[in-house]
Amino acid sequence: MVSVTSLFAPVESDLQVLVENLKNLVGAKHPILYAAAEHLFGAGGKRIRPAIVLLLARAVSTGTDILPQHRRLAEITEMIHTASLVHDDVVDESDVRRGVPTVHSSFGNRVAVLAGDFLFAQSSWYLANLDNLTVVKLLSEVIMDLAEGEIQQGLNRFDTDLTLEAYLDKSYYKTASLIANSAKSVGVLSGLPNHQLDNLYAYGRSLGLAFQIVDDILDFTGSSEVLGKPAGSDLKSGNLTAPVLFALQEKPYLRGLIEREFAEASDFEQALDLIHQSEGIAKSRELANQQVQQAIACLEDLPASESQKALVELGNYVLRRVY
Amino acid sequence: MVSVTSLFAPVESDLQVLVENLKNLVGAKHPILYAAAEHLFGAGGKRIRPAIVLLLARAVSTGTDILPQHRRLAEITEMIHTASLVHDDVVDESDVRRGVPTVHSSFGNRVAVLAGDFLFAQSSWYLANLDNLTVVKLLSEVIMDLAEGEIQQGLNRFDTDLTLEAYLDKSYYKTASLIANSAKSVGVLSGLPNHQLDNLYAYGRSLGLAFQIVDDILDFTGSSEVLGKPAGSDLKSGNLTAPVLFALQEKPYLRGLIEREFAEASDFEQALDLIHQSEGIAKSRELANQQVQQAIACLEDLPASESQKALVELGNYVLRRVY
Numbered sequence: 001m002v003s004v005t006s007l008f009a010p011v012e013s014d015l016q017v018l019v020e021n022l023k024n025l026v027g028a029k030h031p032i033l034y035a036a037a038e039h040l041f042g043a044g045g046k047r048i049r050p051a052i053v054l055l056l057a058r059a060v061s062t063g064t065d066i067l068p069q070h071r072r073l074a075e076i077t078e079m080i081h082t083a084s085l086v087h088d089d090v091v092d093e094s095d096v097r098r099g100v101p102t103v104h105s106s107f108g109n110r111v112a113v114l115a116g117d118f119l120f121a122q123s124s125w126y127l128a129n130l131d132n133l134t135v136v137k138l139l140s141e142v143i144m145d146l147a148e149g150e151i152q153q154g155l156n157r158f159d160t161d162l163t164l165e166a167y168l169d170k171s172y173y174k175t176a177s178l179i180a181n182s183a184k185s186v187g188v189l190s191g192l193p194n195h196q197l198d199n200l201y202a203y204g205r206s207l208g209l210a211f212q213i214v215d216d217i218l219d220f221t222g223s224s225e226v227l228g229k230p231a232g233s234d235l236k237s238g239n240l241t242a243p244v245l246f247a248l249q250e251k252p253y254l255r256g257l258i259e260r261e262f263a264e265a266s267d268f269e270q271a272l273d274l275i276h277q278s279e280g281i282a283k284s285r286e287l288a289n290q291q292v293q294q295a296i297a298c299l300e301d302l303p304a305s306e307s308q309k310a311l312v313e314l315g316n317y318v319l320r321r322v323y
Numbered sequence: 324m325v326s327v328t329s330l331f332a333p334v335e336s337d338l339q340v341l342v343e344n345l346k347n348l349v350g351a352k353h354p355i356l357y358a359a360a361e362h363l364f365g366a367g368g369k370r371i372r373p374a375i376v377l378l379l380a381r382a383v384s385t386g387t388d389i390l391p392q393h394r395r396l397a398e399i400t401e402m403i404h405t406a407s408l409v410h411d412d413v414v415d416e417s418d419v420r421r422g423v424p425t426v427h428s429s430f431g432n433r434v435a436v437l438a439g440d441f442l443f444a445q446s447s448w449y450l451a452n453l454d455n456l457t458v459v460k461l462l463s464e465v466i467m468d469l470a471e472g473e474i475q476q477g478l479n480r481f482d483t484d485l486t487l488e489a490y491l492d493k494s495y496y497k498t499a500s501l502i503a504n505s506a507k508s509v510g511v512l513s514g515l516p517n518h519q520l521d522n523l524y525a526y527g528r529s530l531g532l533a534f535q536i537v538d539d540i541l542d543f544t545g546s547s548e549v550l551g552k553p554a555g556s557d558l559k560s561g562n563l564t565a566p567v568l569f570a571l572q573e574k575p576y577l578r579g580l581i582e583r584e585f586a587e588a589s590d591f592e593q594a595l596d597l598i599h600q601s602e603g604i605a606k607s608r609e610l611a612n613q614q615v616q617q618a619i620a621c622l623e624d625l626p627a628s629e630s631q632k633a634l635v636e637l638g639n640y641v642l643r644r645v646y
C-alpha cells in the first residue's frame with residue numbers, strides 16, 4: 001500500500017520548510033513552549049491539512065509558482081488544527097494521541113492551555129496579515145466550528161437518539177470545516193471565480209467527512225498498535241460514530257448497553273461484538289466511499305497535473321485504509 | 324467615593340443590552356455553557372472595557388448616534404477579556420476571582436477550556452464580520468499579546484532580576500493592549516485621521532497600565548474581603564509586581580526570601596512587612612499617577628461632552644482606589 005507521504009511528493013520540500021517554520025514559531029521565543037513545539041510539530045504528524053492546501057495551490061497555479069500567501073495559509077491550517085488537538089486533549093483528558101503522550105499529559109494542563117491559546121492567537125494574527133477579509137471570515141468560521149464540534153460531542157455522549165445527520169454535522173464541525181474552508185481559501189487567494197470556489201469547498205468538505213468516517217471505522221477495526229490507543233475508545237467514552245449509529249438500527253439490545261454507559265462488567269465487550277456482527281462497519285465504508293467519490297468528482301475541472309493526480313489519489317488512499 | 328458604574332451613566336442602557344447579548348450568545352445554544360455564561364456575564368463584572376469603548380464611541384460621534392459596529396466592538400472586547408480570564412484561571416489554577424468561584428473550579432477544566440475557546444472563536448468571527456481589516460489586525464494583535472503576557476508571567480515567576488521595564492511590557496500585554504487597541508479601533512470605525520487614532524491608542528495604553536499598577540498595589544493594601552482573594556496572592560505565586568520591584572531596590576534581604584520561594588515558615592510574612600516598610604507602594608502610586616495624567620492629556624482634543632468628562636473621571640477614579 002502506497003504511503004500517504006509519498007502522495008505528497010509534489011509538495012515535499014514545501015512541507016519540510018513549513019514544519020521548520022512552525023517549530024521555530026512556537027519554540028524559538030519561549031523555552032516553556034519549546035518542548036511542546038518539538039512534540040507538536042516533530043516527527044509523527046502526517047501534515048495532511050497543509051499538504052492538501054499546498055497541492056491545491058499547485059493544482060490551481062498552472063505555469064506559475066504558488067503564492068507566498070498559499071504557503072502562509074498552509075501554516076495557518078496546521079496551527080489551527082494543532083491548537084484544537086491540544087485543547088481537545090485537555091477537554092477529553094486524553095493521555096495518548098497516535099501512540100505519543102499528549103501535551104497535557106507530558107507538560108500539564110498549564111502548558112497545554114497556553115500552547116493552544118498561543119497557536120490560536122498566532123493563527124489569528126497571521127490570518128489578519130494575509131490581508132484578505134474573505135479568507136479571514138472563512139477561517140474564523142472554522143475556529144468557531146471547531147469549538148462547536150467539541151461542545152456537540154460533549155453534549156451527545158451516550159445519546160442513542162443521535163441521528164446520522166447530527167453525526168455528519170458534528171463531523172463537519174470537527175474535521176471537514178477546516179479542510180473545506182482552507183481549500184476554498186486557496187482559490188480565493190488565487191482570485192478564482194465563484195463556481196470554482198464552490199468546487200474547492202465541496203472537495204474539502206467531502207474529503208474531510210470521509211477522513212472522519214474512516215477514522216471512526218478504524219476505531220473498531222484497527223489494532224491498538226496502529227491506532228496508538230485502545231480499540232473502541234470512542235465508543236467507551238460515549239462518542240457514538242457512524243458504525244454505532246448504523247448498528248443501533250439492527251441491534252436493539254445495543255441501545256440499553258450504551259444507555260447504561262457500560263455499567264456492567266461485560267457490557268462494553270458485548271457492545272463491540274454486536275457492532276462487529278452488524279452491517280455497521282460495511283455501511284460506514286459505503287458512506288465514506290460516497291464522500292470520496294463526491295470529492296474526486298469536484299477535481300474534474302482542474303487542469304491535469306501531478307498535484308491534481310495526487311489529490312485524486314489522496315481520496316483513494318483514505319478509502320484503502322478501511323477496505 | 325463615586326462608584327465606577329455611576330461614571331458609566333452616559334452608556335448605561337447600552338451596557339445593559341450588551342450584557343444580555345453576551346449571556347444569550349454563549350448560553351442560548353449550549354446548555355453546558357449556560358451556567359458558565361450566567362457566571363461570567365452575570366452580576367459582579369464591572370464591564371470597564373466595553374464601557375470605555377462605548378464612552379469613546381459617544382465622545383467621537385458628536386451630533387450622531389454611535390455606529391452598530393461600535394456596539395459590536397464593545398461586545399468583542401468583553402468577550403476577549405472574559406475568554407482570557409477563564410483560561411488564565413485554568414493556567415493559574417485559581418479557584419476564586421473577585422470573591423466568586425472561577426469557571427474552572429465550579430464547572431471543571433473541561434467546561435473552562437471549552438467556554439474560553441468558544442468565546443475566543445466567537446470574538447474572531449464577530450471581528451471578521453465587522454468588515455474592517457485594520458480592526459481585525461488590531462484585535463488579533465491583542466489576542467496574541469494576551470497569550471504572550473500569560474507566558475511571560477509564567478516565565479518570570481520568582482525572578483528578582485525582573486526589570487520595571489519588563490514588568491510594564493508584561494502589563495501592556497496582559498491588560499493595556501486590549502484597551503489601547505480597542506480604543507484605537509473605535510476611531511478606525513469612525514474613520515478618524517491618524518493623529519487622532521494615535522491619541523486614542525495612547526489613552527488606552529496609559530489607562531490600561533494605570534489599571535494594572537493599581538490592581539497590583541491593591542494586592543498589598545486591599546483587604547481580602549474587597550479583593551475577593553487573600554492579600555499578597557500575586558507575590559505568593561511569584562508574580563513580582565511594581566511594589567515588589569521598587570521594594571527590592573531598597574531591601575536587599577527581600578531578594579533572598581523571594582528567591583527561595585518563601586520556603587521557610589515566616590518568609591512570606593517577612594516579605595510583606597519589608598514591602599510595606601519600603602517606598603514600594605508610594606513609588607507605584609506615583610507610577611500609576613503618571614500614567615493617568617498621560618491618559619487624561621490624550622483626551623484634550625476630544626470635543627467636550629458628558630462622555631468625554633466620564634473618560635477623564637475614569638482616570639481619576641482609578642487613582643482614587645489607592646490614594
